[in-house]
Amino acid sequence: MPVMNIKTPVTTLENLSGSIERVTFHSAESGFCVLKVKVEKQKDLLTVVGTAASVHAGLYIECEGTWANDRQFGLQFKAQVLKVIQPTSLEGVEKYLGSGLVKGIGPHFAKKMVQIFGIKVFEIIETKPERLKEVQGFGKIRTERVVKGWAEQKDIRDIVVFLQSYGVGTARAVRIYKTYGKEAITLIKENPYRLALDIHGIGFKTADTLAQRLGIAPHSLIRAEAGVRHVLQDICSFGHCCAELNTLIERSVELLTIPSNIIQEAIQREIKIKNLVLESQDECDYIFLMALFRAEVNVVKQLKRLMLHKAPLLQDIKLKEAVQAAEKKTGLKLAPTQIKAVEMALLSKVMIITGGPGVGKTTVVKSILSIISLHTQKIALCAPTGRAAKRLQEATGLEAKTVHRLLEYDPHNHGFKRNEEQPLEADWVVIDETSMIDIVMMNQLLKAIPSHAGLLLVGDSDQLPSVGPGAVLANLMQSQKIATAALTEIFRQAKTSKIITNAHLINQGKMPQESTSDALSDFYFIEAKTPEAIHEKLVQVVSERIPKRFKVNPVRDIQVLVPMNRGGLGARALNIDLQKILNPNAQHSITRFGWTFGVNDKVIQTVNNYDKEVFNGDIGFITAIDMEENTINIDFEGREVIYDSDELDELTLAYATTIHKAQGSEYPVVVIPLSTQHFALLERNLLYTGVTRGKSLVVIIGQKQALHLAIRTVNAKKRLTNLVSRLTKSL
Numbered sequence: 014m015p016v017m018n019i020k021t022p023v024t025t026l027e028n029l030s031g032s033i034e035r036v037t038f039h040s041a042e043s044g045f046c047v048l049k050v051k052v053e054k055q056k057d058l059l060t061v062v063g064t065a066a067s068v069h070a071g072l073y074i075e076c077e078g079t080w081a082n083d084r085q086f087g088l089q090f091k092a093q094v095l096k097v098i099q100p101t102s103l104e105g106v107e108k109y110l111g112s113g114l115v116k117g118i119g120p121h122f123a124k125k126m127v128q129i130f131g132i133k134v135f136e137i138i139e140t141k142p143e144r145l146k147e148v149q150g151f152g153k154i155r156t157e158r159v160v161k162g163w164a165e166q167k168d169i170r171d172i173v174v175f176l177q178s179y180g181v182g183t184a185r186a187v188r189i190y191k192t193y194g195k196e197a198i199t200l201i202k203e204n205p206y207r208l209a210l211d212i213h214g215i216g217f218k219t220a221d222t223l224a225q226r227l228g229i230a231p232h233s234l235i236r237a238e239a240g241v242r243h244v245l246q247d248i249c250s251f252g253h254c255c256a257e258l259n260t261l262i263e264r265s266v267e268l269l270t271i272p273s274n275i276i277q278e279a280i281q282r283e284i285k286i287k288n289l290v291l292e293s294q295d296e297c298d299y300i301f302l303m304a305l306f307r308a309e310v311n312v313v314k315q316l317k318r319l320m321l322h323k324a325p326l327l328q329d330i331k332l333k334e335a336v337q338a339a340e341k342k343t344g345l346k347l348a349p350t351q352i353k354a355v356e357m358a359l360l361s362k363v364m365i366i367t368g369g370p371g372v373g374k375t376t377v378v379k380s381i382l383s384i385i386s387l388h389t390q391k392i393a394l395c396a397p398t399g400r401a402a403k404r405l406q407e408a409t410g411l412e413a414k415t416v417h418r419l420l421e422y423d424p425h426n427h428g429f430k431r432n433e434e435q436p437l438e439a440d441w442v443v444i445d446e447t448s449m450i451d452i453v454m455m456n457q458l459l460k461a462i463p464s465h466a467g468l469l470l471v472g473d474s475d476q477l478p479s480v481g482p483g484a485v486l487a488n489l490m491q492s493q494k495i496a497t498a499a500l501t502e503i504f505r506q507a508k509t510s511k512i513i514t515n516a517h518l519i520n521q522g523k524m525p526q527e528s529t530s531d532a533l534s535d536f537y538f539i540e541a542k543t544p545e546a547i548h549e550k551l552v553q554v555v556s557e558r559i560p561k562r563f564k565v566n567p568v569r570d571i572q573v574l575v576p577m578n579r580g581g582l583g584a585r586a587l588n589i590d591l592q593k594i595l596n597p598n599a600q601h602s603i604t605r606f607g608w609t610f611g612v613n614d615k616v617i618q619t620v621n622n623y624d625k626e627v628f629n630g631d632i633g634f635i636t637a638i639d640m641e642e643n644t645i646n647i648d649f650e651g652r653e654v655i656y657d658s659d660e661l662d663e664l665t666l667a668y669a670t671t672i673h674k675a676q677g678s679e680y681p682v683v684v685i686p687l688s689t690q691h692f693a694l695l696e697r698n699l700l701y702t703g704v705t706r707g708k709s710l711v712v713i714i715g716q717k718q719a720l721h722l723a724i725r726t727v728n729a730k731k732r733l734t735n736l737v738s739r740l741t742k743s744l
């Protein structure tokens with residue numbers, strides 16, 4: 014019987030080229046995109062699906078791929094190869110130049126340049142840039158910027174091609190170039206794992222993919238070391254300062270699929286070169302990142318220094334007379350518990366004042382400051398966020414700064430000017446919202462406080478701990494080594510607020526009380542039985558019911574606070590939906606890194622940017638988008654800050670944000686959706702923190718089961734730190 018030779022049919026790849034008219038979808042992480050493309054001699058726009066690092070309307074593309082008829086979306090060109098290239102038609106050149114590719118050239122100047130230089134405009138920029146002055150509006154400064162921008166784009170394109178050739182997404186190519194410069198490719202080849210450490214937005218898995226494609230062996234020590242550091246950093250991203258050694262080994266083996274003996278060798282090597290620290294406590298071995306270990310040790314050292322030195326300022330003070338004078342000066346009558354707190358502060362070098370809303374923390378702080386100000390004007394007030402600092406200033410009548418501004422960050426040296434060598438010029442330092450301050454920032458603060466100065470830490474220990482590693486305020490109180498006044502009495506004027514009384518009920522593990530009358534209340538629970546119903550009611554409440562009934566602005570006055578980012582009731586999905594309703598017709602808009610930003614949109618900073626003095630959790634409003642310069646202007650509490658389009662991965666929309674991000678802030682109106690789909694994050698201190706962010710109105714929309722779950726879940730995840738033990742042994 015003859016043998017049949019059956020050949021697999023070969024699919025012939027077709028070519029397609031044209032200009033991008035619209036970006037329907039683009040993932041900054043994977044590069045996957047859906048594009049509407051104008052192809053010559055085709056009446057309708059064609060849909061192209063593929064992968065590209067950076068795409069936006071106006072760019073010209075060349076593709077190789079096949080046609081497919083998608084059941085849901087119809088005819089699509091599925092590009093196996095998609096290249097962004099310089100176009101050859103006058104129209105294409107104009108769109109390409111005007112797309113924001115090069116800073117200093119937008120649609121306006123692109124049109125002028127093409128009118129004068131035609132198809133040779135790219136050649137002019139590269140070889141005869143002096144001729145750009147022939148374009149009206151092109152002076153020396155703009156010419157230099159365009160030439161520099163064009164050269165940078167060439168270097169960035171080299172990085173893009175390099176990364177793409179190894180199958181790695183290139184959405185962060187601009188940031189890689191800004192970090193490493195022209196040496197980028199050389200440095201990445203030497204150690205691709207540095208990308209995960211140095212570049213915001215690039216994770217270990219991306220760096221690991223690149224490393225293995227560059228030929229780094231899966232069981233190599235360099236991979237094991239990078240993997241161990243990544244696992245420990247991931248653990249610390251949940252607020253821990255360390256990890257149990259066995260846990261670190263197990264999770265590293267699971268991630269890397271490397272034998273545990275190689276992992277252990279990598280850990281030993283990292284300890285030897287002082288990237289990691291091994292410490293034993295309670296017959297268990299723990300591993301610290303060196304920076305967090307040093308921060309913990311130094312916090313104890315600095316507190317000990319402050320407590321050993323006497324405060325000459327108030328040594329001869331008569332407590333009773335001082336308290337009476339404070340009451341007269343402030344016009345505030347103190348309760349016995351408050352008097353005790355004031356007296357304790359005047360007798361203590363370092364002290365904590367803690368308590369929930371309505372218990373008179375601000376009254377006590379004002380009274381203390383009124384007494385201290387009779388003896389010195391060198392009083393430094395600070396808080397972790399701009400909003401918290403502003404609130405502290407309004408409450409006390411004294412200047413208050415953010416922690417970063419108080420310590421005077423120096424962007425050139427990437428450190429603070431105020432430290433041991435150049436301490437703060439202060440006799441008394443007050444830190445508000447201390448629960449927000451992580452171990453690293455507390456170390457920086459304490460180093461800058463002069464030995465003679467008094468220190469007052471104010472905060473609510475029942476709120477969520479800091480976003481960064483540690484549980485500093487809680488640990489200081491647990492050690493019982495720092496004088497502490499815990500205020501618990503709710504005062505008469507505060508009892509009229511349902512927000513305050515319900516916050517305390519939640520904190521006691523009790524269900525909040527619902528309003529029983531038709532009169533306007535400041536606290537509501539709206540029951541909705543499904544996530545879909547919660548979503549529907551939330552959108553209606555935010556866009557219509559609250560603005561109409563309470564006469565507030567839905568964008569500036571209402572803040573939606575959610576337990577998590579992901580899911581249909583997460584911050585990301587709600588932001589997209591609320592943007593469509595609350596800012597539907599933005600004058601200008603720009604799409605980058607998976608978000609579309611328009612004029613008047615509310616945005617939030619997601620990482621600390623010391624150069625711009627904008628920090629994680631700061632909320633601002635977009636005031637202008639410059640299509641020529643490819644920049645956006647954002648108003649942060651009255652301060653205008655300019656972002657380049659390639660810096661927009663530091664921002665997200667902020668119509669909805671997580672409760673964690675809202676720490677230290679206060680909003681006129683807070684709306685909180687609660688669903689059992691949030692169960693992994695539903696905890697009492699999360700709900701308590703969210704409710705206490707509301708100033709005039711709090712509305713919870715959700716399932717009663719989810720509300721019950723949040724209220725009865727306490728400290729499900731204790732943070733691993735060794736600060737309490739260090740304080741107990743040293744102070």
